[in-house]
Amino acid sequence: xxxxxxxxxxxxxxxxxxxxxxxxxxxxxxxxxxxxxxxxxxxxxxxxxxxxxxxxxxxxxxxxxxxxxxxxxxxxxxxxxxxxxxxxxxxxxxxxxxxxxxxxxxxxxxxxxxxxxxxxxxxxxxxxxxxxxxxxxxxxxxxxxxxxxxxxxxxxxxxxxxxxxxxxxxxxxxxxxxxxxxxxxxxxxxxxxxxxxxxxxxxxxxxxxxxxxxxxxxxxxxxxxxxxxxxxxxxxxxxxxxxxxxxxxxxxxxxxxxxxxxxxxxxxxxxxxxxxxxxxxxxxxxxxxxxxxxxxxxxxxxxxxxxxxxxxxxxxxxxxxxxxxxxxxxxxxx
Numbered sequence: 416x417x418x419x420x421x422x423x424x425x426x427x428x429x430x431x432x433x434x435x436x437x438x439x440x441x442x443x444x445x446x447x448x449x450x451x452x453x454x455x456x457x458x459x460x461x462x463x464x465x466x467x468x469x470x471x472x473x474x475x476x477x478x479x480x481x482x483x484x485x486x487x488x489x490x491x492x493x494x495x496x497x498x499x500x501x502x503x504x505x506x507x508x509x510x511x512x513x514x515x516x517x518x519x520x521x522x523x524x525x526x527x528x529x530x531x532x533x534x535x536x537x538x539x540x541x542x543x544x545x546x547x548x549x550x551x552x553x554x555x556x557x558x559x560x561x562x563x564x565x566x567x568x569x570x571x572x573x574x575x576x577x578x579x580x581x582x583x584x585x586x587x588x589x590x591x592x593x594x595x596x597x598x599x600x601x602x603x604x605x606x607x608x609x610x611x612x613x614x615x616x617x618x619x620x621x622x623x624x625x626x627x628x629x630x631x632x633x634x635x636x637x638x639x640x641x642x643x644x645x646x647x648x649x650x651x652x653x654x655x656x657x658x659x660x661x662x663x664x665x666x667x668x669x670x671x672x673x674x675x676x677x678x679x680x681x682x683x684x685x686x687x688x689x690x691x692x693x694x695x696x697x698x699x700x701x702x703x704x705x706x707x708x709x710x711x712x713x714x715x716x717x718x719x720x721x722x723x724x725x726x727x728x729x730x731x732x733x734x735x736x737x738x739x740x741x742x743x744x745x746x747x748x749x
């Protein structure tokens with residue numbers, strides 16, 4: 416959980432944040448399988464956060480939504496747009512339209528036909544939305560917005576684009592978000608998404624190997640990994656092989672991108688997610704891919720409140736990448 420505030424003069428301020436681990440089977444393929452466990456984790460994080468703020472933004476995983484770019488008449492009424500969007504959703508959904516949560520965003524006039532507007536339609540199973548809203552309400556919060564993690568990652572990326580040549584314009588940037596169980600690949604060209612895919616690779620692989628090699632319960636293995644309390648042999652016997660395998664998987668993921676699109680290069684790799692903070696991963700990926708590799712820190716231009724330790728925030732920043740994009744929704748109306 417992450418709370419951002421207005422820092423004045425157009426700046427944002429990191430007010431507070433809290434990270435609470437979840438068992439690896441608490442959420443599977445985007446579905447919350449252990450509601451009581453996730454609720455307990457939310458309560459714990461909220462207690463750590465120690466804030467009076469109760470309005471929250473949450474996200475669905477990209478794998479749980481269907482997105483489609485559509486065209487809408489520029490002069491259509493709201494009722495006519497709703498009718499057309501519903502018709503498009505009927506065609507796109509693989510489940511009954513009555514079970515759908517649906518929304519759309521008008522992006523602006525179509526480049527080839529200014530009388531039509533480009534729009535992005537997003538739909539998901541209503542139960543996926545409702546289970547998250549119910550969790551927020553169970554811990555005394557109110558869900559203001561239900562976003563998509565891939566969209567939130569793009570919002571967070573906007574806080575970092577200044578680090579790239581010409582703010583990322585004309586560049587091909589691969590955002591590799593390595594979570595606990597899956598890795599989400601989002602490739603941008605000209606700061607617009609051109610390719611997305613999920614891969615079955617995550618930090619739990621490292622935790623499982625630590626657990627096996629050093630005969631530790633998985634919870635203790637995760638704790639020892641986070642606190643750097645493992646034997647000296649850990650780095651050479653466990654960590655380095657894991658980093659090499661991650662770099663290989665990133666290479667395979669980008670080869671799939673090249674095969675599926677007309678692009679044949681990536682200018683920058685941006686590593687996000689909890690695994691991105693593992694020391695040395697950026698060097699291993701850079702060495703293997705021979706591509707500029709950055710660790711995601713969307714807070715580098717933000718102020719930091721007295722509640723937050725700046726050094727710890729820098730270490731946790733990759734894990735907070737999506738959370739940052741969600742918290743930034745608070746400023747949408749400004």
